[in-house]
Amino acid sequence: METLTYDVAVVGGGNAAFCAAVAAREHGASVAMFERAPKDEAGGNTSFTAGAMRVVYDGVEDIQQLVPDLTEEELATTDFGTYTEDEFFDDMARVTNYRTDSDMCETLIRKSRETLRWMKDKGIRFACIYGRQAFKVDGRFKFWGGLVVESWGGGPGLIEGWTKIAKREGIDILYNACATKLIHDDDGVHGVLVRKEGKTVEVRAKAVILCAGGFQANAEWRARYLGPGWDLAKVRGTRFNTGDGIRMALEIGAMSYGNWSGSHAVGWERYSPEFGDLTVGDNFQKHSYPWGIMLNADGKRFVDEGADFRNYTYAKYGAVILNQPQQFAWQIFDSKVQHLLRDEYRIRQVTKAAANTLEELVGKLEEVNADQALKTITEYNAAVIKDVPFNPNVKDGRGTVGLDIPKSNWANTIEDPPFEAYAVTCGLTFTFGGLKISEDGQVVDNEAMPIPGLYAAGELIGGLFYFNYPGGTGLTAGSVFGRIAGSSAGAETAGG
Numbered sequence: 001m002e003t004l005t006y007d008v009a010v011v012g013g014g015n016a017a018f019c020a021a022v023a024a025r026e027h028g029a030s031v032a033m034f035e036r037a038p039k040d041e042a043g044g045n046t047s048f049t050a051g052a053m054r055v056v057y058d059g060v061e062d063i064q065q066l067v068p069d070l071t072e073e074e075l076a077t078t079d080f081g082t083y084t085e086d087e088f089f090d091d092m093a094r095v096t097n098y099r100t101d102s103d104m105c106e107t108l109i110r111k112s113r114e115t116l117r118w119m120k121d122k123g124i125r126f127a128c129i130y131g132r133q134a135f136k137v138d139g140r141f142k143f144w145g146g147l148v149v150e151s152w153g154g155g156p157g158l159i160e161g162w163t164k165i166a167k168r169e170g171i172d173i174l175y176n177a178c179a180t181k182l183i184h185d186d187d188g189v190h191g192v193l194v195r196k197e198g199k200t201v202e203v204r205a206k207a208v209i210l211c212a213g214g215f216q217a218n219a220e221w222r223a224r225y226l227g228p229g230w231d232l233a234k235v236r237g238t239r240f241n242t243g244d245g246i247r248m249a250l251e252i253g254a255m256s257y258g259n260w261s262g263s264h265a266v267g268w269e270r271y272s273p274e275f276g277d278l279t280v281g282d283n284f285q286k287h288s289y290p291w292g293i294m295l296n297a298d299g300k301r302f303v304d305e306g307a308d309f310r311n312y313t314y315a316k317y318g319a320v321i322l323n324q325p326q327q328f329a330w331q332i333f334d335s336k337v338q339h340l341l342r343d344e345y346r347i348r349q350v351t352k353a354a355a356n357t358l359e360e361l362v363g364k365l366e367e368v369n370a371d372q373a374l375k376t377i378t379e380y381n382a383a384v385i386k387d388v389p390f391n392p393n394v395k396d397g398r399g400t401v402g403l404d405i406p407k408s409n410w411a412n413t414i415e416d417p418p419f420e421a422y423a424v425t426c427g428l429t430f431t432f433g434g435l436k437i438s439e440d441g442q443v444v445d446n447e448a449m450p451i452p453g454l455y456a457a458g459e460l461i462g463g464l465f466y467f468n469y470p471g472g473t474g475l476t477a478g479s480v481f482g483r484i485a486g487s488s489a490g491a492e493t494a495g496g
């Protein structure tokens with residue numbers, strides 16, 4: 001059997017893995033990354049993202065540190081506001097029903113700004129998310145929902161950037177290299193077995209950092225842990241995150257932690273492929289539902305589409321759609337709001353119905369009770385509070401009265417033709433359950449003791465997210481905890 005030797009072996013090739021590898025290398029450790037995917041599918045879920053990252057900022061100066069090339073005109077016409085540590089805490093606490101692990105949450109928030117600056121110093125470029133996160137009202141853009149920056153070139157740009165940096169820093173990246181088992185004894189972890197081109201390679205390392213993602217691409221685990229019906233969910237991202245990192249650690253006695261029946265799941269093109277398609281990226285998602293309404297097969301609304309900014313509802317509404325009859329819904333918009341629809345509605349791969357009358361539209365909604373759909377839209381239109389002005393940049397309080405399921409904000413009538421409808425199902429992003437880590441990123445065992453030589457970061461750590469998730473936190477969490485794990489492992493192992 002071939003044997004390779006490094007100070008630090010990182011399992012995975014997404015954002016968390018790169019942060020861990022680069023941070024370990026800073027300490028002088030010899031580092032290799034083992035990526036299960038072939039090179040053209042590498043980068044995990046990170047490659048599928050638009051690269052949006054939630055970060056604390058106290059004003060435009062903090063944004064300029066990350067995005068130094070903002071133009072004078074952009075600065076003059078944009079209200080960036082602030083996103084303070086307190087606001088980030090409030091968002092994490094509220095959306096997780098106060099279940100987020102407070103220590104981990106504090107680390108995430110307090111280190112978000114310095115970690116993105118560290119990424120920038122390493123050579124990662126950022127841009128501001130005009131369009132998706134700020135609308136132009138009266139000549140000015142206003143950012144909302146705590147989300148302002150994204151990596152240049154989205155997820156693919158982030159992976160490309162990290163790959164160049166890793167090469168520059170002398171980190172080896174092995175593709176088609178699937179980690180299968182930890183090398184472990186009473187003294188801890190001493191490496192990992194990797195299957196490469198049909199052969200097992202023994203990787204001897206003083207520390208292993210697991211960054212192999214959640215278990216969302218594993219249909220059996222989905223049904224087992226998320227529950228019945230979840231085996232049928234579409235997977236939005238990589239087909240390679242099948243829970244291997246979690247499994248390998250549990251096999252040697254690691255503690256399981258977090259919301260194992262919970263996940264991040266969104267409204268997603270109904271007839272999308274089983275896994276993500278890198279040529280489409282995140283564009284199968286359909287996130288403009290706050291401007292319209294959603295109907296299920298019974299022709300009924302089933303959720304408050306305007307309960308909050310989409311950043312705080314989209315990640316839990318996939319599960320709500322999964323629980324509808326036949327696991328689908330139609331999103332409906334009239335001409336008043338169509339200019340606000342995100343770019344993802346303008347791709348070729350959509351299931352769309354369009355009509356000039358509501359009667360015609362409901363007849364075109366495949367597998368929907370058309371009579372009930374028309375009744376629902378008529379009742380909804382009558383319930384809209386029309387004397388409150390519509391404003392997509394704030395929670396405008398333009399709601400409905402008297403409906404069993406209210407719409408709390410952005411309630412516009414559906415009455416101005418042409419009408420458009422888009423069919424969605426549940427698209428699963430990543431799972432919330434995973435491993436428990438210590439403050440320095442070490443995986444802990446069932447006795448709550450750190451396992452010597454074993455670290456973890458990214459999707460596969462549990463404890464941060466329960467029930468829901470504030471948009472843009474996955475990449476930031478991977479960066480913060482990846483850097484911590486890499487730093488600890490690098491400091492522990494280098495030259496020793």
Ligand SMILES: Cc1cc2nc3c(=O)[nH]c(=O)nc-3n(C[C@H](O)[C@H](O)[C@H](O)COP(=O)(O)OP(=O)(O)OC[C@H]3O[C@@H](n4cnc5c(N)ncnc54)[C@H](O)[C@@H]3O)c2cc1C
Nearest residue numbers: 012013014016036044045046052179237458459472474475
């Ligand atoms: C469509 C989509 C859009 C998203 N948009 C955003 C966004 O805009 N902002 C945001 O913050 N988050 C977003 N997310 C979530 C985000 O992608 C994740 O939170 C983040 O990328 C997780 O990083 P990670 O490094 O932990 O996992 P990943 O990037 O998934 O990396 C896991 C890696 O492990 C590898 N791997 C798996 N098993 C093995 C094994 N046995 N051996 C070796 N390697 C293995 C995989 O191939 C992969 O390279 C989005 C996700 C999707 C799917």
